Amino acid sequence: MSHPWFAASAAPRVLAHRGFVPTDAEGIVENTVAAFAAAHAIGAKYVESDCHLTADGVVVFFxxxxxxxxxxxxxxxxxxxxxxxxxxxxxxxxLASAADTIEAFPTLRFNIDVKSPDAALPLGRIVAGHADRVLITSFSDARRRRALEAARHLGGEPATSAGRETVARLLAAVSTGSSALVRRVLRGVDAVQIPERQGPMRIVTPRLLRLVHDADVEVHVWTVNDRHDMDRLLALGVDGLVTDRADLALNATASRP
Known part of the structure; x- marks a missing residue:
């Protein structure tokens, strides 16, 4: 059974990257209350953000x-x-503090990247009571696990996506073509969030999608801002687009047959 985080909409999902800043907006920057409100206003169900800890211990989206x-x-x-x-x-x-923003937008799902090691524990404690609509991620598997453990200690079970070390092991497993090995690597992971390419290396391939889907895990691609690329990736079978242009992506997903 999939995590409740995924219940906000059917795949493919649009994750508004750092909220949404309209092209004609003035006085709005990314990762702010206004940017999250703008994402909500155009119909985004999911917002992606990042967090750090202030000098006095407040988790903020930055x-x-x-x-x-x-x-x-x-x-x-x-x-x-x-x-x-x-x-x-x-x-x-x-300013968007994690605690206030999650409370202020009770219908949004949050995809939160733990950027600072010091933010992991306090973030986990904040999201414990909202775990049904939070996915925790980080380039550092250690940081995301620390946040998950803090949430679990308080009775919450957020969704999570793979960190850099897990993704590296996943790519090695995909190269073997072994479904069993891929499932083993992705145990405890709900999503894989990756770029389409890393330099000259193509990461998102039909084989990766097939093997990750066989493990009942979603693939979300970042950061996709061109409509042609959106349509192409959706046709390939990705489950989510992380994008600065949530307006375009919502139209792309709505246009799918």
Whole structure:
């Protein structure tokens, strides 16, 4: 039986990457309350985000470990207190703390990438009570497992997707063509979230899709912003698109026969 996180819509799923920033938007940046509200407003059921920990221990949705790209401030997120971040982000769409944002959008499913090792435990504790609509991921399998364990300790069981080490073992297993080996690698994993290519290497192939699907695990591809690529990947059989253009992706999935 699949995790409740997957029940928000049928596959293929659209995961709004860091929320949704309309092309004509002013005063809105990624991973803000306004960006999540915009994703919700266009009909997205799933939002993808990333988290870090502030200087005073608040988990916030932010991709980079510093403020430079988004605000021009070179300081690390971990060096800034929550209240100051609220002020800094006030005219950029509003700071999105994990706890407040998950509460504020009770119909959204959250796909949360644990970027900071220090954020893993507090994130797990935050999502424990909302585990039916949270998927935890990280490039680091150790970080995602730490967050999962914290949620489980409080009675929650979030969904999860494979980290980098698990994906590497998956690709080795796929190369053998062994369904049994792929199932073993993906035990305890609900989704595999991967780019279509890594440099010259094609990762998303018909063989990978077949073997991962045989293990009852979904394949979500990031970050897909071109409509032609969306249509092509959907025709190939991927289960989800992580995209900055959730508007285009929602149209692409709705146009599927």
């Amino acid at each position: 991709h980079d470990d510093d403020l430079l790209r988004v605000t021009g401030d070179p300081r690390k997120i971990a060096a800034v207190r929550h209240d100051e971040l609220v002020e800094i982000m006030a005219d950029r769409g509003g």
